[in-house]
Structures are given as C-alpha cells and as structure tokens.
Amino acid sequence: MVGIVTYGSYIPIYRIKTAEIARMWGDKPEHPEKGLGLFAKSVPAYDEDAATIAVEALRNALRRKNIPGDKIGAIFVGSESHPYAVKPTASLIAEVLGAYRAHAADLEFACKAGTAAMQNVYAMVKAGMIDYGVAIGTDTSQGQPGDALDYSASAGGTAYIIGKDEVIAEINHTVSFVTDTPDFWRREGQRYPSHGGRFTGEPAYFKHIMSTAKMLMEEAGTKPEDYDYVVFHQPNGKFPYRVGKRLGFKEEQIKPGLISPYIGNTYSGGTPTGLSTVLDIAKPEDRIIAVSFGSGAGSDAFDITVTDEMENFNRDAAPKVWDMINRAKYIDYATYLKFRRMIVEVD
Amino acid sequence: MVVPRFWRERRSRYSLIGTRCPVCGTVYFPPRSVCPKCGRKSVGKMEEVQLSGKGKVYSYTIVHQNVIGYKYQKPYVMAIIETPEGPKLTGQIVDVEPEKVHIGMPVHAVFRRIAEDGKAGIIQYGYKFIPDEE
Known part of the structure; x- marks a missing residue:
C-alpha cells in the first residue's frame, strides 16, 4: 500500500479582505464576494516566502508523525514563487530535515506543481527506490495590483510525506492530462503574471479538470457518488462548484475541501491544502478525489481512500487548516503592499 | 554576513541545534566545541542537542x-x-x-527570513519567535 503517511499545512496569519482591495481599486465592495466568491486572502508577512511556508508546513507534518531525515529518500517542492531563480528550495528542505541521501528538485507548473511533486514521490515509493519522500506545494503568488488576480493571489502550502508503512490515506490511482494552453504565464524577469482573462475558464480550467477527473474515474471504475469528498483546484470560490456540478458531484462533497473563499488562491498550495482540509476531518474508508489544475496547462488527479491507520494518527499534534484560517489578523491595502514588497524600494 | 559564515552556521540556525557538555550537562546555543566550565575534560565529547523551540520572553x-x-x-x-x-x-x-509582548510570554520558534544580502545576495533563513497564543 502506497499513500500519505503524514501531512501538514501552513497559512500565514495575515489577511486582507477582498472588500478592502475593491475599495482601493474603485470596485464595489461586494464585487469580489458575489462575482468571485472570495471574502479574504492570506498575505505572507514581510519575512515569509515559499521556502519558510514549506518548512512550517513540513514541521506540522512531522509534529503529527516524525519520520527521521535519514529515512527520507526524495524531496520535491512545487512552487511558482521559489525564492531564488537559481538555487533550489528543495536543498533547504533537505538541510532542515537532515535528509542528505535524497533525490531533491524544485518543480514549477503554475498551480499544479504541488500535486506533480506528490506524483513523483508516489512513483518513487511505488517503484521501491525509496521508503519515504516529501512532496510540498507552496506559494506566495503574485497578482498585479488592480488586476483581477489582486483579489485572489495568496500564500500558503502543504507538505505530504508519502510512503508504504502506516499509511493513513492510500493513493489508489493517479492520472494526469496536459495540453499546450497559454491561459496564464509569466515571462523571465517579469514581476507579475499575465493571463488570458475569460480564456482561463472554459479551454483551460474546465477542460483540463473535467478531462482528468473523467480519466481517473474511468481507470478507478468509480462514479461521483462513490466519493465522500472532492477537492478541486480553487482559483476562486466559484469554479470548483461549477466544475463539480458539471461532473455530477454535489455541493456537500465539494464544500468541505473548498477554502479559497477565506484564504484566496494559494497556487501550488491550493489542491494540496484543500486535500489537507479534508484529511483533517476524514474517517477510515472515506474516499476522496482530488484534481489540481496548473495553467499552461494540465491537471493531476488522485483517487484516495482513508485507512484504519487514521484512527492511530495524531492529527491534533499540529494545527488543522481551519485552526489556521480562524487565526487571522486583518491588514489594510497599504500594509499589504508593504508586506508584499510592492512599495517602490526604500533603504 | 559573508556567505561561508552563514553556510557554516546553517544547521544550528535552521533547526536550533546546540551542544551539551556530557560532563556537567550544560547546553549551549550557538553550539560550542568546548565547555567553558569543564575545559579540557569536555574536549571531543560535546554532544549535539536539538532545542525544542519553546521558550519564554526573558526581556525584550x-x-x-x-x-x-x-x-x-x-x-x-x-x-x-x-x-x-x-x-x-x-x-x-x-x-x-x-x-502585546510582555516578560514571561510563552513563545515558540518559527522559520523565517532573517536577512538578505541586498537584492542579488543570499537570503539568510533562521529562527524567529511567535506567541503561543494571545
């Protein structure tokens, strides 16, 4: 059995309300709430980045179950906001873990690099190359001030340790789908990404998630009603409901794993953190389907069954996702600009 | 801070690794290779110890x-x-x-950016503290 051995998430304490962003840019305060289903987004503190979020998420995973560094054979970190353009985040994670005999690399695939990391580790464990591996999705995503992404681009991350002993959630199947779709991109040296506006919906998010979810259920021989929970990539508070309904899922399957209305889009942290929110409440034998989406574009899907081992697992040893969502300090737009280093440089 | 000095200290800065004197039991952070109390009796015997990250505000x-x-x-x-x-x-x-900070306040260590060597230099990571609860 190969699957999740432990998991942990981290969401920065600071939040900005979408109504405050609307006030700044002359939109109606209810516009982001009604139009996008977004009420607030998480903001990294001045001294936080994708690497510090990754370390905090991983430490929360280790608080629940400690896996010694010398047993960890792989570290993959998915992000589109790695602190360095050249110098891996994964090597910093290796140092924190004391995991020196490890395959380590950084991944980037817009919002699906975290699930790509999970697939890589899953494959290496399944192949018998390693006993345990770490997969992290983490981001401090960038949105150009005044752009639609200003309402959603947020910060957070989740770490999974995948192995074959004492598995709390078995990964039964995983499939992926990819096409060359330019819905969202950032050129080298550019500070903020560009996107195709409405083009990011139908040919990008919906096409890839629906294709991948259908492929996965075909391979697993399952139907939407076989699942207790479904987690989708959550760029806003509306797309997951819309794609879920088109696939035949019900609101009660979607809602428990949907946190973007309260913390925004954590990009590579998105689907992994939605899954983490579900694992915080899941019981043995619950079945979960998780489908990520990364612009550019592709999706990774997972069919997961929670095992009896969850009963012995110390979930309370680390904060749950909702503990961190509720632990919020609200800031104004000017403080947000300062924390995100968007004020013209002062020395 | 020059790159090699930061690099040498990264393990203790990332993971709060200090040393303990096996003779008198005193724990040191940053790590010491010799116990100043026990002198030569501790040479070559200092043991690595990872601090829990817990603590209280002594002064601020x-x-x-x-x-x-x-x-x-x-x-x-x-x-x-x-x-x-x-x-x-x-x-x-x-x-x-x-x-809201006060003497005796319980805190625990978190992993943060400590300093940056300008825009092109290395980013130094290490420990800061946050309150246990407010």
Missing part, C-alpha cells in the same frame, strides 16, 4: 530605528528568549502587535 525591546534591511518591519520586537533547555536566545518576535 521595541525597535523604532531605521535599521538597514528592517525598515519594512518596524516597529519590531527583539527579545531574549529563555529556553527550557537552558540557553537564552536572541531573536525577533513576529506576528504580534509589539504592545
């Missing part, structure tokens, strides 16, 4: 000055944290309004 100050690299964070709290293992650590307390 609120910095309002424009210190280079910290202007965006002011006013910020610099504190001496008393750890249950013994050593007193100097570090920032973050994610808190400075006026």
Whole structure:
C-alpha cells in the first residue's frame, strides 16, 4: 500500500479582505464576494516566502508523525514563487530535515506543481527506490495590483510525506492530462503574471479538470457518488462548484475541501491544502478525489481512500487548516503592499 | 554576513541545534566545541542537542530605528528568549502587535527570513519567535 503517511499545512496569519482591495481599486465592495466568491486572502508577512511556508508546513507534518531525515529518500517542492531563480528550495528542505541521501528538485507548473511533486514521490515509493519522500506545494503568488488576480493571489502550502508503512490515506490511482494552453504565464524577469482573462475558464480550467477527473474515474471504475469528498483546484470560490456540478458531484462533497473563499488562491498550495482540509476531518474508508489544475496547462488527479491507520494518527499534534484560517489578523491595502514588497524600494 | 559564515552556521540556525557538555550537562546555543566550565575534560565529547523551540520572553525591546534591511518591519520586537533547555536566545518576535509582548510570554520558534544580502545576495533563513497564543 502506497499513500500519505503524514501531512501538514501552513497559512500565514495575515489577511486582507477582498472588500478592502475593491475599495482601493474603485470596485464595489461586494464585487469580489458575489462575482468571485472570495471574502479574504492570506498575505505572507514581510519575512515569509515559499521556502519558510514549506518548512512550517513540513514541521506540522512531522509534529503529527516524525519520520527521521535519514529515512527520507526524495524531496520535491512545487512552487511558482521559489525564492531564488537559481538555487533550489528543495536543498533547504533537505538541510532542515537532515535528509542528505535524497533525490531533491524544485518543480514549477503554475498551480499544479504541488500535486506533480506528490506524483513523483508516489512513483518513487511505488517503484521501491525509496521508503519515504516529501512532496510540498507552496506559494506566495503574485497578482498585479488592480488586476483581477489582486483579489485572489495568496500564500500558503502543504507538505505530504508519502510512503508504504502506516499509511493513513492510500493513493489508489493517479492520472494526469496536459495540453499546450497559454491561459496564464509569466515571462523571465517579469514581476507579475499575465493571463488570458475569460480564456482561463472554459479551454483551460474546465477542460483540463473535467478531462482528468473523467480519466481517473474511468481507470478507478468509480462514479461521483462513490466519493465522500472532492477537492478541486480553487482559483476562486466559484469554479470548483461549477466544475463539480458539471461532473455530477454535489455541493456537500465539494464544500468541505473548498477554502479559497477565506484564504484566496494559494497556487501550488491550493489542491494540496484543500486535500489537507479534508484529511483533517476524514474517517477510515472515506474516499476522496482530488484534481489540481496548473495553467499552461494540465491537471493531476488522485483517487484516495482513508485507512484504519487514521484512527492511530495524531492529527491534533499540529494545527488543522481551519485552526489556521480562524487565526487571522486583518491588514489594510497599504500594509499589504508593504508586506508584499510592492512599495517602490526604500533603504 | 559573508556567505561561508552563514553556510557554516546553517544547521544550528535552521533547526536550533546546540551542544551539551556530557560532563556537567550544560547546553549551549550557538553550539560550542568546548565547555567553558569543564575545559579540557569536555574536549571531543560535546554532544549535539536539538532545542525544542519553546521558550519564554526573558526581556525584550521595541525597535523604532531605521535599521538597514528592517525598515519594512518596524516597529519590531527583539527579545531574549529563555529556553527550557537552558540557553537564552536572541531573536525577533513576529506576528504580534509589539504592545502585546510582555516578560514571561510563552513563545515558540518559527522559520523565517532573517536577512538578505541586498537584492542579488543570499537570503539568510533562521529562527524567529511567535506567541503561543494571545
């Protein structure tokens, strides 16, 4: 059995309300709430980045179950906001873990690099190359001030340790789908990404998630009603409901794993953190389907069954996702600009 | 800080790794290779020990000055944290309004950016502290 051995998430304490962003840019305060289903987004503190979020998420995973560094054979970190353009985040994670005999690399695939990391580790464990591996999705995503992404681009991350002993959630199947779709991109040296506006919906998010979810259920021989929970990539508070309904899922399957209305889009942290929110409440034998989406574009899907081992697992040893969502300090737009280093440089 | 010095200290800065004298049991952070109390009896015998990251505020100050690299964070709290293992650590307390910090406040270590060597230099990571609960 190969699957999740432990998991942990981290969401920065600071939040900005979408109504405050609307006030700044002359939109109606209810516009982001009604139009996008977004009420607030998480903001990294001045001294936080994708690497510090990754370390905090991983430490929360280790608080629940400690896996010694010398047993960890792989570290993959998915992000589109790695602190360095050249110098891996994964090597910093290796140092924190004391995991020196490890395959380590950084991944980037817009919002699906975290699930790509999970697939890589899953494959290496399944192949018998390693006993345990770490997969992290983490981001401090960038949105150009005044752009639609200003309402959603947020910060957070989740770490999974995948192995074959004492598995709390078995990964039964995983499939992926990819096409060359330019819905969202950032050129080298550019500070903020560009996107195709409405083009990011139908040919990008919906096409890839629906294709991948259908492929996965075909391979697993399952139907939407076989699942207790479904987690989708959550760029806003509306797309997951819309794609879920088109696939035949019900609101009660979607809602428990949907946190973007309260913390925004954590990009590579998105689907992994939605899954983490579900694992915080899941019981043995619950079945979960998780489908990520990364612009550019592709999706990774997972069919997961929670095992009896969850009963012995110390979930309370680390904060749950909702503990961190509720632990919020609200800031104004000017403080947000300062924390995100968007004020013209002062020395 | 020059790159090699930061690099040499990364393990203790990332994971709060200090040393313990096997003769008298005193724990040191930053790590020492010789116990100043036991001298030559401790040479070659110092053991690595990882601090729990827990502690209490022993003393603190609120910095309002424009210190280079910290202007965006002011006013910020610099504190001496008393750890249950013994050593007193100097570090920032973050994610808190400075006026809420008090002596005896329970805190724990978190992983943060400490400093950056300009725009092109290395980013130094290490420990800061946040309150256990407000």
